[in-house]
Amino acid sequence: MISIALKMLFGDPVKLAGLVLGIAFSTLLMTQQGGFFISLISRASNIVGEAKGVDVWVIDPQTETAEGPKPMRDVELFRVRGVDGVADASPLVQSTATLRTAERRSIAATFLGVDDARLLGINPQFVIGTPEDLRRPDAIAIDRLGFSKLWPGEPLGPGKVIEVNDRRAVVVAITDALPGFSAPVIVYTRISQALAYTPGGRNRLSYILVRLAPGADAGAAVARISEQTGLKALTSAQLQRMTIGYVLANTGIAPSFGVVIALGAIVGILVSGLTFTLFVSDNLKQFAVLKAVGVSNLRLLGMVATQALVVAFIGYAIGLFIATSFFDGVNKPLSDLKGFWLPWQVAALSAGAVLAIVLIASLVSIRRVLSLDPATVFRG
Amino acid sequence: MTAVIAKGVVKSFGVGDTRTLALRGADLEARAGEMTFLVGPSGCGKTTLISILAAMLSPDDGEVSVFGESPFRLRRSQLTRFRMRTVGFVFQQFNLLPALDAAENAAVPLIVQGVSTGKALKKASDLLDRLGLSGSAYKLPGQLSGGQQQRVAIARALIHEPRLVVCDEPTASLDAASGRAVMELLRDVAVSPERAAIVVTHDDRVYSFADRIATMADGRVVATTTTIASRDKETG
Numbered sequence: 138m139i140s141i142a143l144k145m146l147f148g149d150p151v152k153l154a155g156l157v158l159g160i161a162f163s164t165l166l167m168t169q170q171g172g173f174f175i176s177l178i179s180r181a182s183n184i185v186g187e188a189k190g191v192d193v194w195v196i197d198p199q200t201e202t203a204e205g206p207k208p209m210r211d212v213e214l215f216r217v218r219g220v221d222g223v224a225d226a227s228p229l230v231q232s233t234a235t236l237r238t239a240e241r242r243s244i245a246a247t248f249l250g251v252d253d254a255r256l257l258g259i260n261p262q263f264v265i266g267t268p269e270d271l272r273r274p275d276a277i278a279i280d281r282l283g284f285s286k287l288w289p290g291e292p293l294g295p296g297k298v299i300e301v302n303d304r305r306a307v308v309v310a311i312t313d314a315l316p317g318f319s320a321p322v323i324v325y326t327r328i329s330q331a332l333a334y335t336p337g338g339r340n341r342l343s344y345i346l347v348r349l350a351p352g353a354d355a356g357a358a359v360a361r362i363s364e365q366t367g368l369k370a371l372t373s374a375q376l377q378r379m380t381i382g383y384v385l386a387n388t389g390i391a392p393s394f395g396v397v398i399a400l401g402a403i404v405g406i407l408v409s410g411l412t413f414t415l416f417v418s419d420n421l422k423q424f425a426v427l428k429a430v431g432v433s434n435l436r437l438l439g440m441v442a443t444q445a446l447v448v449a450f451i452g453y454a455i456g457l458f459i460a461t462s463f464f465d466g467v468n469k470p471l472s473d474l475k476g477f478w479l480p481w482q483v484a485a486l487s488a489g490a491v492l493a494i495v496l497i498a499s500l501v502s503i504r505r506v507l508s509l510d511p512a513t514v515f516r517g
Numbered sequence: 518m519t520a521v522i523a524k525g526v527v528k529s530f531g532v533g534d535t536r537t538l539a540l541r542g543a544d545l546e547a548r549a550g551e552m553t554f555l556v557g558p559s560g561c562g563k564t565t566l567i568s569i570l571a572a573m574l575s576p577d578d579g580e581v582s583v584f585g586e587s588p589f590r591l592r593r594s595q596l597t598r599f600r601m602r603t604v605g606f607v608f609q610q611f612n613l614l615p616a617l618d619a620a621e622n623a624a625v626p627l628i629v630q631g632v633s634t635g636k637a638l639k640k641a642s643d644l645l646d647r648l649g650l651s652g653s654a655y656k657l658p659g660q661l662s663g664g665q666q667q668r669v670a671i672a673r674a675l676i677h678e679p680r681l682v683v684c685d686e687p688t689a690s691l692d693a694a695s696g697r698a699v700m701e702l703l704r705d706v707a708v709s710p711e712r713a714a715i716v717v718t719h720d721d722r723v724y725s726f727a728d729r730i731a732t733m734a735d736g737r738v739v740a741t742t743t744t745i746a747s748r749d750k751e752t753g
Contacts, residue, residue, distance in 0.1 A: 140634065141617065141625070148616020426612045429573060430626050430673075431601020433594065512568040514612055 138432065142440035145420060146447060152419070153448070155412040160452020160491055161459070163405025167398050167487040168460035172479035174394040178384045181318035182377035183476065184231070184249065187260040188346065193359055194376045195226070195345035198369045202383040203376055204247075204319050206231055206343035209368065216366045217345045222353035223362070227257040229344040230328050232335035233320055236279075237300045238287050246283060246322035248301075250331025258346050259312075259325050265293055266310025271327055277301075278310035283322030285471045301334040315476040318384065402490050410498040413448070417441065417502035421509060428511035437506050445499035453491045457484060520713035521547040521570055521681065526579035528565050539565040541736035542579065549584075549680075550710045552703070552726060555717045557733035563717045564685060566733070570715060571683045572600045584680050601629055605674030607703070609686035611666040613658040613673075619645060619665075620654040623672035630677060637676075644672045648702060664695030668702065675706055682707045682714040688723055700726045 146153060179186075185194065185203050195217050197207035217226045230250035237243045251258045256268045264281055271278060281293055288297060297308040306326075314323040326334070332341055347370070349358050355372055362370035371379065385391045417424075424437060432440075460479060467474035528540040540562045547553040547570075555563045568574035569581060572588040581589060588599050605626070613622045620641040627637035642654045648668045658666055667687060674682055684703065688696030700723045707714045708728075716727070724730060725744070732740045 138628065141614070141621075141628065144616040144621070145614065422612065423614050426606075426608075426614070427625070427629070429571075429600070429606055431597050431629050433597050436629075510574070512573040514573075514606070514608055 138436050138440055139443050141427075142443045143447065145423060145440075146416075146444045149416065149419070152412060152416045156409055156416065156448045157452045157455065159405060159408030159412055160449055160494065161455035163401050163409070163494065164453045164456025164487055164491055165459050166401025166404070167490055168457055168479060168483055169463055170394055170397045170401065171483035171487065172460065172464055173477065174390065174398075175480050175483060176474075176477035177318070178381050178390060179377075180316060180476065181384045182380040183315040183317055184247070184323070185373050185376050185380065187314055187323075188229075188258040188373070189260075190257060190348065191346045191373060192349040192355055193223075193347035193362065193370050193372060195347060195362055195366070195368050195370045196343075196376075198367070200369065201379070203380040204231075204317060208338065208340045209342040209345070210340045211342055213342065213366060213368060214345050217347060217362060217368070220358070220362050220365050222350050222358040223347050224350040224353075225255070225257075225348040227252040227255045227346045227348075228328055228342050229258045229346055230331045230341050231343040232331060232337070232341075234301050234335045236283070236287060236306075236322070236324070239298070240288075242287050244283060244286050244322055245320045246279070246324045247317045247320040248324050248326060248331050248335055250326055250328035253327045253329055256327075257348070258344075260314040260323070262313035264311045264313050266295055268310070268325075270295075270309040271325065273307070273309055275305050275307045275330070276309040276326065277306045277330070278312050278325040279308050280312045280314040280316075280323050281470050282316060282473075282475055283324070284308070284311055286322070302336070304334055306330075306334065313470065316473075321473065402494065405491070405494045406497060409448070409452075409494055410501060413445065413495070413498040414502045416444075417506060421505065422514070424506045425509050425511050425514045428509060429514045434507050438503055441499050441503045441506060445495040449491050449495040453488060456491075457487070460484075518549040519546055520549040520584055521545065521553075521715065522580070522582045523566065523570060524580045526566065526569060526576045526581065528562075528569060528574065528576050539736055540569075540576070540579075543733070543736060543738050545570075545731055545738050546741075547713045547715050547729070549713050550708060551728035552708050552714045552716060554724065554727035554730045555715060555733060556719070556721075556724075556730055559719075561733040562736040563733055567683050567685060567715055567717050571604045571606065571681070572596055601626070602677070603680050605677065605679035605682045605707075607667070607670050607674045607682065607684035607687045609689045611658070611663075611670045611690070613666055613669055615658050618655045618657055619650060619661065619669045619672075622658065622669050623676055625673060626677040626679075641672060641676055644676055645669065648672055648706070662695075663691050664698060667691060667695070667699050671699070671702060671706065680712050682712065684714065684716040684718075686718055686720075687716065688718065688720045693722060696720060696723060 181204050197209050199207045214228050232248045234248055235243050236246050259268050293311050295309050299306045359370045464479045468477050523545040526540050526543045529536055529538045531537055543566050557563055569576050575589050620638050623641035624637035645654050650668055704726050727744050730742050731738045
């Protein structure tokens with residue numbers, strides 16, 4: 138009976154195309170917009186995810202997001218170092234400044250000043266140069282997206298001189314850092330340089346990056362640091378979640394994307410539901426014949442469910458393929474959408490939504506099949 | 518041997534002011550080995566009566582027996598199985614599934630019974646050959662003439678060897694020659710000592726194929742006559 142159901146489905150290519158395209162469009166909207174949304178809000182926490190080797194982040198209790206740290210006093214660094222279980226603690230200064238080239242091109246960048254001695258908190262993906270190059274005078278490491286925007290068309294390479302707030306900086310290394318949310322270009326330098334490039338008040342410490350002693354329990358260490366210093370201590374995952382929560386709560390991104398994703402689901406339900414209902418209605422006579430020759434309602438239900446699932450699978454596969462092709466196309470080193478990806482959870486949720494769409498559509502349609510009087514086959 | 522007995526069958530449609538009495542106590546007997554025609558003017562209840570005899574519609578009152586079984590005393594699932602095993606259908610509009618080829622259409626009742634697709638298709642192809650459709654087994658209904666489509670429908674009605682074959686205006690959509698050919702075929706293959714065929718028709722050109730003609734009017738069978746074909750058979 139399954140083969141008969143499939144032949145009925147594929148025997149009407151126009152309606153099949155309508156059904157499949159409805160599901161594909163719906164899948165595309167949900168996965169593309171869902172992935173875009175997750176990628177966008179994740180950007181705010183990229184500096185946390187990129188800082189390898191950090192066990193615990195210590196921040197001012199008033200800080201709500203990784204991209205907007207409230208400054209702390211320098212002395213806090215020594216207090217954190219004194220907490221039991223802390224093997225090492227390094228300062229990290231974050232600020233924003235504009236880079237200007239001799240050709241008068243400029244771009245805003247997030248500056249991350251790392252401890253001069255330890256260099257902890259640097260994105261380890263260096264395309265050209267090494268973190269050690271940052272020890273040289275006026276040295277900065279810029280990501281390749283920033284390099285391509287400042288010197289378009291030029292091959293990546295060290296030695297470029299740049300101006301930051303009337304001070305000289307030399308590009309000594311090029312990284313593959315992921316862009317931030319508020320400023321897409323990420324610049325690494327030593328903390329002493331960062332303070333000079335972005336002058337400000339006396340207290341400039343943004344984060345204290347902690348490495349725990351071998352075997353130390355992260356949860357216990359976090360609690361101890363918070364208790365003994367009065368600062369907020371978080372693991373990388375906790376800080377990322379807090380940052381994403383802040384973006385969701387304080388921007389219109391979530392409702393905006395939510396509306397589009399909901400529209401995708403609604404359009405999918407409407408288009409697929411109506412087309413599927415039409416498909417089943419057009420085939421009612423055929424279902425009546427099958428009923429007349431002794432096909433039970435349960436088997437008819439199985440036939441309609443099979444048709445719905447096949448349509449869902451094909452439509453979902455097409456929609457997912459287009460969405461993944463989109464992310465594959467935009468996630469390039471020199472793209473403004475670098476780092477955008479399609480999380481498998483979004484694809485899984487979309488699959489669930491598509492399944493719900495076709496189940497709703499087939500439930501609406503199957504009612505007519507189940508209540509169908511087989512005697513209608515005798516009525517002309 | 519009496520194959521089908523209907524006694525005092527009553528059936529109405531609608532409720533209240535819109536209630537229409539389609540059958541008002543119809544009686545009918547059809548014998549195995551015979552082709553019984555059900556004739557009468559439009560709206561006299563022929564289609565309602567064969568729908569009930571084919572166990573597709575339940576009567577409001579009266580008794581129906583098909584080869585000794587009372588289908589309307591069966592549970593719903595048993596009734597579906599009864600129809601699947603006992604009844605074969607030939608419709609006025611053929612009602613072939615357009616996406617299936619001739620052999621697949623003919624094989625549907627066997628596939629429904631759980632016979633493997635390969636075996637069912639083989640049997641369907643053989644039967645189509647017998648019905649003069651060799652070479653058309655893999656054609657879609659849209660590629661066949663009306664007469665050929667009705668032959669496929671006859672193959673579908675007979676492939677599972679049902680004891681009762683019910684035909685609703687089998688010649689109405691065909692020209693005279695094709696109609697005659699279809700009736701000849703039905704007589705040849707649908708009538709056997711263990712099987713009864715009931716044919717609803719308006720087409721008086723094919724009455725000569727009947728063994729017995731039951732005339733209906735106003736929801737009742739008002740006359741039953743045996744025909745030359747039947748008398749010939751009885752006299753040997």
